[in-house]
Amino acid sequence: MRFAGRTAIVTGAGQGIGRAIAIALSSEGMRVCVSDMNFDAAESTAQSCGGLAVACDVRRLEDLERLVATAQAALGEIDLLCSNAGFARGAVEGPASATDEQWQDSWDVHVMAHLRACRLLLPAMIARGEGWLVNVASAAGLLSQIGDAPYSATKHAAVSLAQSLAIEHGDQGIRASVVCPLYVATPLLGYAEGAVPGDRANDRVLGPQDVADALIRGLREERFLILPHDEAAQFFRRRAEDMDRWVSGMRRLRRDAFRDDPPETLAELHKRL
Template sequence: MSFAGKTAFVTGAGQGIGQALVRQLAKRGVQVCVVDLDSVSAENTASEIGGISLTCDVSKASELESAIETAREKLGQIDMVISNAGFAHGALDGPASADDQQWQMSWDVHVMAHLRACRAVLPEMLERGEGWLISVASAAGLLSQIGDAPYSATKHAAVSLAQSLAIEHGHQGIRVSTVCPLYVATPLLGYDADQPNDRPNDRVLTAAEVAATIVQGIEEERFMILPHPEAAAHFQRRAADTDRWIKGMQRLRGDAFESGNPQHFVDLHRLI
């Protein structure tokens, strides 16, 4: 696809992967609406790339619908919706340890926000016979995140939603992609946004590296975009022998907790 002259509505774009992605898009001639819960971050990023900014809590349907309508008024038609907003609070004592509020917020941000955005833009996209729907999920949506069941479950749902959108609307000119990175040096994992290269090894990618992979995947019209290629091998291993996969994850969970640092997410390359 050609990016020049297109418009994009990107959530969670004030920092991290979202910020790196809108920088990449702007360089390719895309008019970008930078959407973020943090108004200052959104405004600063939009100013940097020559886009527009909107403050929005994507977990609230009314705010998201209003933001899309405002973006449409300022940019004209919306060619691309990129749902990138996300969060992780952890549930270190297991799935039942997270309360309903955490589960509901995860559901609203990681799944319903993308669905609601699609509802708002799909009619016009279908009328034109063209549009792009992209969700930034996680490798947790293909595998599992130890110590954060709400995150894992809703990222799985996000990948499933993307698959359904591709199946149901692919013949109508709608391109769909989902992005499933492993570890990225962003504030979500506790990395300093001002020092993105301060990372323990080359398996932790910078936001800029992930953004470059996303743009390439969109250009190639790929459904599954994997910034970390090893995620595909892990996914295949899980599918081939799920019982063995679970036993491996149980061992890794034990190792993480015994080390006294359970929030230091385990290295998936150790799975067998």
């Protein structure tokens, strides 16, 4: 992919992975529209990358329509959409412990927001015969996240949607990529913004910049599946080769994490895994 002079929208870019991606794309010469529910956070990122800040709740179609229209008016046609907005509230007592509202919000943020934005951007991309659709999903979309079934299920759907976009529109010049990191040091997992990971001997936690760097490499190499953590591919193969064994292993991991007393938050659960 050629970055210089191109345009991009990055959602959920006020902090964490989205902020790192917006700054990385800008450093490659792209003009970036930075979107976040928190306008002040979006503005902070935009100031760091010379971008345009737009407040947007990606659960709302009208917000997405305004985001795309504002970005197009300021930057021209959009060459790359990076749907990064996401959240994890946890469901540590099991899938049924999460409310319908949590499940619906997960679906709207992790799946429908990307689909709705694609509906708005695809016609012009197809007419030009070029465009890139990126979804920052999660390794939870390839494996399973203990303690947050709504997150895992909707991230699986996000990976599937990305595959469908790649298959159905690839011959029209549209590239699709999905980014599936394991643990990343972001506020979502209880890390302070800008925290340096690796404070435990067995820590596999990467920083947001590591994910952004992996994305840039993946776009240059025109890869569909982008795995910032090398071991994620190995885990994915093990699951595919023997699903029963994988599920048994995950049950053991959960038992170990819950052995003494149930963790109350995802951040606490993360520390035990």
